[in-house]
Amino acid sequence: MKGFQFTGFRPEKGKSTFEQLLELFIQLLTYTNGDVGEALQWLNQIDREYELTRPDYGMGDFIDDLKSKGYIDEDPGNGSIKITPKTEQGIRKRSLEEFFGKLKKTRQGNHQTFKPGGGDEQSPDTRPFRFGDQIEQIDFTESIRNAQINHGIESFNMQEDDLQIRETDFKAQTSTVLMIDISHSMILYGEDRITPAKKVAMALSELITTKYPKDTLDIVVFGNDAWPVEIKDLPYLQVGPFHTNTVAGLELAMDILRRRRNPNKQIFMITDGKPTCLKIGKRYYKNSFGLDRKITTRCLNLAAQCKKLKIPITTFMIASDPYLQRFVNEFTETNQGKAYFASLDHLGAFIFKDFESGKRKTLY
Numbered sequence: 001m002k003g004f005q006f007t008g009f010r011p012e013k014g015k016s017t018f019e020q021l022l023e024l025f026i027q028l029l030t031y032t033n034g035d036v037g038e039a040l041q042w043l044n045q046i047d048r049e050y051e052l053t054r055p056d057y058g059m060g061d062f063i064d065d066l067k068s069k070g071y072i073d074e075d076p077g078n079g080s081i082k083i084t085p086k087t088e089q090g091i092r093k094r095s096l097e098e099f100f101g102k103l104k105k106t107r108q109g110n111h112q113t114f115k116p117g118g119g120d121e122q123s124p125d126t127r128p129f130r131f132g133d134q135i136e137q138i139d140f141t142e143s144i145r146n147a148q149i150n151h152g153i154e155s156f157n158m159q160e161d162d163l164q165i166r167e168t169d170f171k172a173q174t175s176t177v178l179m180i181d182i183s184h185s186m187i188l189y190g191e192d193r194i195t196p197a198k199k200v201a202m203a204l205s206e207l208i209t210t211k212y213p214k215d216t217l218d219i220v221v222f223g224n225d226a227w228p229v230e231i232k233d234l235p236y237l238q239v240g241p242f243h244t245n246t247v248a249g250l251e252l253a254m255d256i257l258r259r260r261r262n263p264n265k266q267i268f269m270i271t272d273g274k275p276t277c278l279k280i281g282k283r284y285y286k287n288s289f290g291l292d293r294k295i296t297t298r299c300l301n302l303a304a305q306c307k308k309l310k311i312p313i314t315t316f317m318i319a320s321d322p323y324l325q326r327f328v329n330e331f332t333e334t335n336q337g338k339a340y341f342a343s344l345d346h347l348g349a350f351i352f353k354d355f356e357s358g359k360r361k362t363l364y
Contacts, residue, residue, distance in 0.1 A: 017053065017054055017057045017062075018062060018065050021043065021052060021053070021062050022071070024043060024046070024052070026090050026091050026094050028043060029087070029091055030091060030195055030199060030202075030235060031192075031195055033235065033236050033237065033238050034082075034083055034235040034236040037081060040063065044059055047059060071083065071084060071086060072084060072087065088232050089206075091202060091234075092202040092205060092206035092234070095200070095202040095206065096202075096206040098199065098203070126139050126142055126164045126166055126167065127164070127165050128161070128163070129161075130165070133165050137165045137166055138164070138165060139164045143162050143163045144158070146164060147159070147162040150162055172264050173212075173214045173215055173263070173264065174212075174264040174266060175215065175216045175257055175260035175262040176208070176215065176216070176265075176266050176355070177217075177218045177220055177266075178200075178201055178217065178218070178220070178268045179220045179222060179226075179249045179250070179267060179268065179269040180198075180219065180220070180237070180270050181222060181269075181271035181272060182194065182221045182222065182223050182238070182242060183239070183243055183276075184239060184241050184242060185244070186239045186273075187239045193318055194237070194238070196347050197270045197347070200347055200351050201219055201234050201237075202231075204351065204355065205217050205219070207355075216260055217231070218256050219234065220249055220253050220256070222245055222249030223240050223243065223244070224242045224248075224277055224284060226248035226249040226251070227252070243277035243284075243286050243288065244275050244276045245275070245276075245277040245279060245284075246271065247275065248277075248279060249269070250267070250302040250303075250306070250313075253267050254267075254305070257309075265311045266311060266312050266313075267306065267311060267313045268314050268316065268355075269313060269314070269315050270316045270318070271316075271318070273324075274291055274324055275291075275292075275295045275296065275299055277295070278294065278295045290323075291323065291324075291327055296327060299331060300331060303331050303332075303334040303337075304334050307334065312335065312336065312337040313337040314337055314340070314351075315337070315339045315340070316340050316350060317339065340354075
């Protein structure tokens, strides 16, 4: 019997200087809201401190390569530089890799669907045949193998006990609205909370557009008002001098989901503060000094409406104040949704585990 032959390990060549700088450049663009000039200034400062470039490949060469490879465009009229759609997608892919690299594999998931049907893709698991199984579910390779083991190879004989069934996984089509708080509190107290939120949105959009193309994802930002933003605009998202009009965000999210035809709908909401604003006619009703019953009652009413429409709301609260947690718990109980009191480091992991676990269940 021939054994195994082992050879010396030959490590793959490391990344080129351009690839290393590009990875860092894309990361910096997230923090600079897509400002190429500011990102390159930061990159130059990092290069001076850590010597990222080489004598034969300087920062000027890197900028030339960015232009020639289609990562940035320069306006010949005023000399301004902006990133291209290729770079925007690169930022989304980088965010996706960053979050999914930290997730552990799991087989759990119980995403409900309101329509029965067969699975979308085969699972590696098999089981014995049961009455009612479809013929297209039979794993003939395993079934023939069982027949040979059970009855010999002299004359082929296959019986019901030999049949093996290949399981299928059902991928529920889902319409998701991701709400992002862009009120001023998202950058208060020396803590950048908007960048992790943007990374999550970019990663989630890349996941859905590449892995679940039949799903839909809409991004809604809310401050004094609420408005939708395109996926391509996510790198440029910034916090404004806004209060937190959670009601406006929920109303817009519900309006978007009413127009979606997918049977499963959900809202993810990332916020770090209490609802402090309400628009009544053309006037803004504001109160930043505590939970205002006039505002919170409208929020709870919308949570109840979403429950009736079978739209669960998952709230990711980046705050630890006990009175805020009590409000979020009441909001979640009213909607029968979910709530995570997530730190910035674990925000992406919470969202992706929740989204992925809801995408798949085994059909028997």
